[in-house]
Amino acid sequence: MTSFSVNGGTVNVDASPLARLSNVLRDELGLTGTKVGCDAGDCGACTVLLDGEPVCACLAPLAQVAGRQVTTVEGLANGKLSALQASFLAHGAAQCGICTPGMLVAATALLAQTPHPDEQQTLDALGGVLCRCTGYRKIVEAVVDAWRFEDAAAVKPRADSNAGDAIGHSILRLDGVEKVTGVDRFGADLTPENALSVLVIRSPHWHAGFEIGDTQTFLADHPGLAAVFTARDIPGRNRFGVLPAYADQPALADGVAKFRGEAVALIAGEPEAIAALDPADFPIKWTQLPHMLEPAEARSKDAPLIQPDRAGNILIEGRVERGDAEAAIAKAPYVVTGEIRTAYVEHAYIEPEAGSAWMAGDTLVVSACTQSAAIDRDDTAAVLGLPLERVRIVPTSAGGGFGSKLDVSVQPLIGLVALKTGRPARLVYSRQESMASTTKRHPATMRATIAANADGRIAGMVFDGDFNTGPYSSWGPTVANRVPVHASGPYVTPNYHAVGRAVHTNGPVSGAFRGFGVPQATIMQETLYDELATKLGLDRLKFRQMNALRDGDRTCTGQQLEGVGIEACLDALQPHWMRALADAKAFNAKSGRIRRGVGIASCWYGCGNTGLPNPSTIRIGISHDGAVVLHQGAIDIGQGSNTVIAQIAAEALGLSLQKFRLVGADTALTPDAGKTSASRQTYVTGKAAEKAARALRAAILRAANVEEGAEIALDGATLVVGGGARRIDLAAMPADRFGYAFSAQESYDPPATKLDAKGQGNPYAVYGYGAQIAELEVDTALGTVKLIKITAAHDVGRAINPLLVEGQVEGGIAQGIGLALMEEYVPGRTENLHDYLIPTIGDVPPIETIIVEVADPEGPFGAKGLGEHVLIPTAPAILNAIRHATGVLVTQLPATPDRVLAAIRGKEQ
């Protein structure tokens, strides 16, 4: 028995002296506010105070805590939020919330010593906690500013809106208090009673056959284990995939594993027995098979087929053709051409995949972190051979997603165990397991040629990209189709020929990652644009302004656009561009090894599925007790849809947000609002919410028999219409089909059209636009890059919540910085967060966000999507700035110090 103090109270724990404190807090004491992101001291999510000093709880043995004082996030609030917590909430410093406890605890230690820290002190104190959502800037502001919140009354952040005035304001996240107090529940925070733990046996080889040995003896030798499950135990179709037409990935491989990390068997057992189990003891015999990791190899003649029905190892080829690109380029006086290679990029959300499943009568309930309840339900039901109505998905909060939590991970596995054993099942991926087994950003090898006329107008462009999609389809088709649509950038390109291929290899499965291949393609296009502008002798911004798409212009798919905001973004950057260039020039006037550079890049991005149906449905009810109940199935992975969709609904309905009660995603309670991907929630689900709210309002006005435009209000259980002209007693109303006094359910599907064989059509109904300037310094002796500032102008149509917009911009930029400068996933080598580097708090420079609002005719209140756009321009702007500083373009990403220096030395020779 070990005795110590937690948050002021004494606890006695009977656990191994070597148990990690993080596990003791979570599993023995139920203090799940302390998060586990890596179990290796690499992420700081588990930071607690030990006798007042921050330590990683995952590295502290229980025995060493005896007699000492531990403070966790649960101990920070004392009846009310601490000043720091209040400051986090007000600054929007918590997005998904998974790193928030670690950040808060580490900052609490700083503030105890230094109540008014400056930025540098804050960075030094929080350097050990990784955040993947926020880009850190709002966290820094919140800590530096925390002292202002000592007197909470003095600072009144906007927590609510008045009726009819819900949008355009930085209303605090409606789920924010849970995130800053540590009570929010993520995938690993739920442990159903009597749950079996699940351990997954995975392939250690790129490509290997396997035979599973005597599992009966194995089970007999290991008391406490309940069962082993293999592909043979799967009752349904052992194939899943986010795109049903391409579903090809087995939940458990059947005899052959096609990538390192692929699941081949499950062991279910009592938690202690699973914890004591070394996977190496599992009886399995591997036979390594030849493998291919590079698309060039996989595309070579006579290469063996990874999926037998996909010739040439090509999953799909997407193309867009307009005019005659080759002829236009041949005639044009200014032509540039280049090649860019990008790496596997890991999503590196701080929450590894986790969840629990159990049987509720005949229904399998799965509660896990996810970006899409519907995909989880459909894939889990298919694999387990259950009708859809017998699978209920109750998502937990997601500690970051960025695309990878669209695909199922734990869901069919724990579902299988629960279904077969009748007992609840729980599975929490380790960091290594998460990195090895889930999807990545596609590595791309791209070539492009762009030509301009003497007047500086783009004449034509050819783009060809191979995207390494791994052995299974995941979102490969989406990447291959989306890239050719976007590879022109937001510029008038009259002659165009673009091809994107998803190529099978035995590398990790590549899937969705913020931008679906467009970030890679934009690096190709925007770096060539700089070269072309320089050839033409034009200012790089001016060149982009000249060629920017404008209202009425046609895209390369022949779509005529309205509400185009790229020119406004570029114009908004103009003064910053001039200032930055002048600063760099002044700096570089003195000689020295440090050279300053300025780069710019643009983006555009179509919101929602590419030329495919993509509906969302929202239900809103007025309850008999006078609440507005919003059934909102869009999953908030930190981006803020819980708040934004409610704001839109409140605005359209004309009732205060205060009256709202939120019902979050649950396939039993919320209609399908589609997946959180493709920057579609604000636009598509927001539009559905607007429609539902307007329909509900119309129904109320109709019932009250008053004219359109009449005010409505809730006064307790009374609906007051037309300023008191009519009062409706809600309690006396009959229940409608959804059990409410009044309700409405509406769907919205973007009016997009399928692309034809030449990629012509209207693939998206709404596009968003943006452009960013990167200012940086390169140490030309070491090849290191120091970012000075990023200035970002993004056209969001209408900023429903400006604070959340800034949060998205800053977070996307941080991921763009990682893509540009440090992130390279090497399977088998960087399956942890100390070899795989994501930006820390010291790697994100000041960011100035300029919100541009060019209303979209289709979006709700003019709003456009934003989530992916914000990442796209960052990497090319950085590469362009490095070239401006040094004269060299790094063509293989990330631009690590060795690659930057090699490029500089290469030029010198």
Added chain:
Amino acid sequence: MSRYERPRTLDDALQLIGEGSWRVLSGGTDFYPAQGARPIRDNVIDISALDGLRGISQTPGGVRIGGCTTWTQILRADLPLAFDGLKQAAREVGSVQIQNAGTVAGNLCNASPAADGVPPLLTLDALVELASADGVRSLPLQQFILGNRRTARRADELVTAIDIPARALAGTSAFAKLGARRYLVISIAMAAARLLVEDGKIVSAAVAIGACSEVAQRLPQLEQKLIGAAAGASLVERLSPEHFAGLSPIGDVRGSAAYRQAAAREIVASALLAALGARSKGRAAA
């Protein structure tokens, strides 16, 4: 079932470690990452309760850093300027969280080629004290770390202290780290320098570089070359490729071998200039 012991006295600890095979646990910052998700099946001796091994003391022979001293304790200790390099390295070991738990001796025992503590300790002529039930011996740090993850510690020994001899307490020092991000980063390469200046000239120099060979190393040829040099920015002109010819960097995910070879000169130059700068700052403060 594995055995766990947390002795309270050094004698008990040495008695235990003399019997059978043990993994030594101190701050835990290398122990748990190495363990990963696998169950612990080794016998573990936890030395964190040996309070006598914790802390820094002045001794007649110099400065003694107890075997359980954390990086944070180094940072907070009142130490001569010669330790500035070690303190700067302390700030770069993982994060504040790691510095609060991880120990200097553990950093040496872990014997990573990229251990940030090693170059500054090399410039401090550090000696590693090893104790067993049979007695105590002391090894120069160069002879303690034998290779990647290999040390001269016998299975029946504990590292009880790191001693800095009095002769190495003079001068000013600095540490330069090269990494691909600002915090929480394993060094691509790092260097430390300690310089003693009299009458505007270098009279003694200790320079070490890490992550450019299997074991961090001093650069004796360079040290010789620096003696007599004017204590100014021109110092770095004395650096030449042959001073770095003994390095044998590897290429890995953090950087290519050629890059490390090229960067070695730059970070050594940075460390030297910073050590000189520390001297002028120290003087200004005095």
